[in-house]
Amino acid sequence: MRKLLATGVLALPLLAAPAAVFPALAEAGHGPKLLDTRFSFEGPFGTIDRAAAQRGFQIYKEVCAACHAMSLMSYRNLMDLGLSEAAVKGIAAEVQVEDVNDVGEKIERPGKPSDRFKKPFPNDAAAAAANGGAAPPDLSLIIKARPNGARYVFSLLQGYVDFDSLTDQQKAEFGLAKDYKLEEGKHFNIYFQPGEQGYKIGMAKPLSDGQVNYVDGSKNDLPSMARDVVTFLAWASEPHMEARKRTGVRVVLFLLIFAGMMYAVKRKIWADAH
Amino acid sequence: MASMQGKPPAFNSAVVRWIDKRLPIFTFMHHEYGVFPTPRNFNYWWSFGGIAMVMLITMIVTGIVLAMNYTPHVDYAFDSVERIRRDVPQGWLIQYMHMNGASFFFIAVFIHLFRGMYYGSYKNPRELLWMLGVVILLLMMATAFMGYVLPWGQMSFWGATVITNLFSAIPVFGEDIVTFLWGGFSVDNPTLNRFFSLHYLLPFVIVGVVVLHIAAMHVAGSNNPTGIDPRGPQDTLPFSPYYVTKDGYAVVVFLIFYAIFVFFAPDFFGEPDNYTKANPLQTPAHIVPEWYFLPFYAVLRSIPDKLGGVIAMFGAIGILFLLPWLDTSRVRSGRFRPMFKWFFWVFVIDCLVLGWVGGNPADAEISILGMHIPLLWIGRLATFWYYFHFLILLPLLGKIERPLPLPASIADSVLKPAAAR
């Protein structure tokens, strides 16, 4: 008993440490919580809402593509989203693609389905130069490249606030420094890089209510459009997500049955060993 | 069945007999995996050696197939991995298997290692067996680190930069060694190429050391939960079919967990930053290594001196080589060591705390009851305890602890509780 006590006393300082795992970290400069919502592609059985993703592509094409590249996507990929081959050919043919002809001259030709999405800028340096020094990130993987990516982008698109209309009290709530100044060409977004000198995003408010007109007449207020474009970007981040989950259900079911059989076999084999 | 051991096997097939006479691989397999006398009282913790073996094979097979589509060049590496995920048939599956397989390989190996610690599997006559295991762990860490660089994302690049810079702490030659490791003046194309080459080579070196590890185990025989040696056939069972089926069942259960992560949370162990292509001009806000390095990373950061930190970090693994001589107890199994048993779990928790500290920013704090405690101090305390456990506690415990009485034999320990039940 005495030994047990001695053990306990020696171990005490260490036992305190794991208890510390539970209290929240004293976080500095964490901004507002991301908007709470559910997307069709979440959860082990979630799928991409094709209609929403197609509308999201329309938003990308008409709005985002002016600044943001999606260098990992090809026009042919859109067929996986349910667009017809003819539609994809039409979309591809709308852009002019740089190529080299038979005699080595640089030419521009209409795009083909096998071409990658056309980039708005020839390279990162040009993109940065045209956007006040901050190159707009490539959107191919944006949902995977940010923590809690889908909600983050969804919130970010709706997180613009007119800085000049903020009261001093609101500024204090965001934890802004006394000498906080929003530079020319920067915009205030409550979800972007929170901090004393944070919330400064180079991108101007990209979407507002009713900005994009859908052919199918779907709702085009800001939250609906944000959801649509996030659905498209989530699909683009991982085009095989549905196949992954589908395969996963089969594999796990198979392994569960197989584990049951292996357990029965093990029991039978061991029956004469005890 | 156990009485069959030692008899030469009689093979039915003439072809097998012909080969076996000239190259006795069948006799070898029969002796080492068929009738090999294995203690009858293994619990499921003993299955993790076999599970680790399955993961090693999984990593090699998926890796070879991935290499068929991977391009080790700074301009193409990131895109080639994404091409594997997007365009190569079933490439996403194999890439996710490889990516998560690394984590599950480490999970299996860590459990295997802690099992060895608890049951004193490193003690005489298994010291070399244990040290070969530590060599495997070191090789795995090197392989995993270089593998993580290959996708050439932001974490890949900055992880490689930070870890290779550790060597700059070496006095006098530090900078030259780092330049040598890089093959240039920063982590760049030559670095990526050599990491790919070595990442492909080292797993086969691991296989070689695993063979030695198993060979050493077959000389001394397996340890067992009681830690006492088998005294006769009544204490053992032939490896096949008893442990083939038991380990087989354990492997399948382990694969269920593996599959759940591969298919439903493939990015759980990863970092979002690695989905951004490497940018040598911009460091991510918070660089963290993969989870299996976190305890060691915490040790590194807890020492205020650069060289001291590096030594402490490598020492944390190096000390494992000395474990057989640091533990002075004559009793192997923690089951019969009332004090050690507790300190073992304290040590496990200590490692978890180190991992948790390593995963947080260097300047993070936690608040308990309104007090702000810097994580750095918790990391220092845990680092102290890590070394204290090995250097002070284990030598001391062997002297002051009074072990419980050992059972007369393995068979006794298995059959008596069963009869009582």
Added chain:
Amino acid sequence: MASSSKAATSEGGAGHGDGVGRRDFLFIATGATAAVGTAAAIWPFLNNMNPAADTLALASIEVSLNGIEVGQAIKVSWRGKPVFIRHRTPEEIQAARDVDVSRLPDPEDDAKRVQKGHDDWLIVVGVCTHLGCIPLGTAQGETRGDYKGWFCPCHGSHYDTSGRIRRGPAPKNLEVPTYTFVNDTTIRIG
């Protein structure tokens, strides 16, 4: 399950009959499941080596025939191989048609090697059927061999204005790829 394992224990090693039958069935079923699982696990690794989606996307190409003058030929790349597209002159067509087909090494009618109504367009895969070299004769100024078609410099195979082998070691005529006329000035190969 508990009762059956007890039965196996009491029967001991000499057990035959019902217990053993069920035991065998269990072993066979588990073995079969393991085999199915292994096969299913191997499949992705084999399928992985098939052409990727971006490769397949380039499996068929469209080529504009605009600007290829009569008598000229161009070379385009298709599935990693050259395809020769020759705009034949009436004389070249005539020469190809005047041959006694039965006396050729690989007898084939010229009309079958071009598409009806597009007799002036000859489209062949530019890989010598001998050992895979690229025959000369497409670009202007290159030798076209003794039969005014193509000449393979590697081992001296001569092809005529229909791409048929006439003399030399090559066993077969130049292969005609699958192609269709999308319209009068565009073809799709593959």
